[in-house]
Amino acid sequence: MNLQENIQRIREMMISEEMVQSDAWKSIKKTLDILKQKKKVLILSCSNRFQFDKEDIDIPKSKMIAMYLNDELKDSVLIDVSELNIVPCEGNVSRKDGNSCGLLKAMLKDKKKNPSGNHRCWASYNNPKDELWKISKELFESDAVVFFSSVRWGQTNMFYQNLIERLTWIENRHTTLGESNLVKDIETGFICVGQNWNGENVTEVQKEVHRFYGFKPNDDLYWNWQYTKNVNDETQKSYKDSHKKFIKDTKLPEEK
Numbered sequence: 001m002n003l004q005e006n007i008q009r010i011r012e013m014m015i016s017e018e019m020v021q022s023d024a025w026k027s028i029k030k031t032l033d034i035l036k037q038k039k040k041v042l043i044l045s046c047s048n049r050f051q052f053d054k055e056d057i058d059i060p061k062s063k064m065i066a067m068y069l070n071d072e073l074k075d076s077v078l079i080d081v082s083e084l085n086i087v088p089c090e091g092n093v094s095r096k097d098g099n100s101c102g103l104l105k106a107m108l109k110d111k112k113k114n115p116s117g118n119h120r121c122w123a124s125y126n127n128p129k130d131e132l133w134k135i136s137k138e139l140f141e142s143d144a145v146v147f148f149s150s151v152r153w154g155q156t157n158m159f160y161q162n163l164i165e166r167l168t169w170i171e172n173r174h175t176t177l178g179e180s181n182l183v184k185d186i187e188t189g190f191i192c193v194g195q196n197w198n199g200e201n202v203t204e205v206q207k208e209v210h211r212f213y214g215f216k217p218n219d220d221l222y223w224n225w226q227y228t229k230n231v232n233d234e235t236q237k238s239y240k241d242s243h244k245k246f247i248k249d250t251k252l253p254e255e256k
Contacts, residue, residue, distance in 0.1 A: 024249035027223045028065060031189065032072055034220060035144060038187070041076040042142040043069060044135065046160035047150040047193070048082035061193040061225070061246050062148040068252065069146070077138050082159045084131040089165040090123045099176045102169030108133060116140045118182055121169045132166050144187040146221060151194030151202050164209060171213045181214040189221025195242055197231045199224035225249065 035041050045067075047060035059067070063080070070078035093101040100106075106122045108114040113124075113133035118140055124130045139145060149160035156164075174181035190206040192199060203224045207217045227242035247253070 024225050024246075025251045028068070028250060030220050031146070031191070031223075032069055034218060035069060035073055035076070035146070038142075038144040039075060040142045040144075041069075041073055042135075042138045042145040043076055043078040043148070044081055044145065044163070045078065045148045046081045046157060046163060047148065048157075048159060060150060061243070062150055062191060064252050065191060065193075065250065066146075066148045077142070079135060079138065081135070081163055084134060085129055086132050086135075086162055086166060087123050087127045087130045088162060089168065090126070092122050093168050093172065099172060102172035102177055106169070113137065120173070121166065123166060132163075135163070136167075139186070140182065142186060144189070145215075146189040146191060147206070149190070149192045149202075151192050151197070151199050151224070151226070154198040154202070156192065156202055156206065164206075167213065174214055183213065183215050186215055187218050187221070188215040189218055191221070192224045193246070194224065194226045195239065196226065196228045196233050199226040 043066050045060075045063045047062045049058045049060050051057060066078060070076050093099050101122070102120045104120065106120045106125050107117060108119040108121070108124045110133075113119070115137065119133055119136045121132060124132050147160060147163075149156045151157070155161070170183055173179045188210045190203055190210070192202055192206075194202070203222050207219075207222045210217050225246060227245055228238065
């Protein structure tokens with residue numbers, strides 16, 4: 001079954017009474033209802049998957065939700081963060097001479113990449129091939145952004161963590177530098193999927209991170225799905241069954 005067939009099945013299931021029986025689906029529906037009220041939504045998928053068989057594509061669970069929401073919204077942009085070249089944060093927030101993250105002289109001087117002039121990151125400035133601008137450009141044109149991540153060893157995965165660290169200059173601008181808050185009117189959400197450990201805590205921590213950054217977290221856009229709370233369940237059967245349970249709980253169609 002291809003992607004469009006999958007999406008059509010989800011759309012048909014939305015109007016079915018069966019859908020209201022799943023808590024995970026209720027979360028998806030509530031998320032969609034909220035996002036439909038926004039003018040423009042940025043959807044950032046941060047989970048990756050190596051494809052062993054190009055005829056049988058394996059889509060990360062969190063990305064399946066992101067793709068569905070993107071298809072249902074009229075004005076949204078879906079970016080797969082794992083496919084971008086986003087270099088690591090340079091750590092300029094804690095230099096011995098003080099915090100130099102987000103300074104005006106770190107502004108990316110490229111009208112195509114930085115039309116608003118608000119992108120100020122030394123890592124972008126120092127690395128011409130860095131692609132963080134593809135996210136910031138869309139971010140400053142959106143009134144809502146939802147981050148999607150997997151949980152790995154009790155924390156967000158490396159793609160999300162790298163991204164949020166690289167956005168530190170947004171927070172620095174209005175806290176350390178005392179300038180305006182660029183994202184005060186942008187509503188945020190964080191949806192993550194994990195196997196057996198710490199998903200709820202990860203979600204709550206990221207809500208606080210987004211609040212520190214100056215965003216407007218919407219409680220109903222912060223939720224997680226986790227297969228089991230048995231942190232010691234690392235069996236092969238558990239990992240295989242988790243995908244089936246995810247499909248059952250969310251009512252998303254399984255790829256064929």
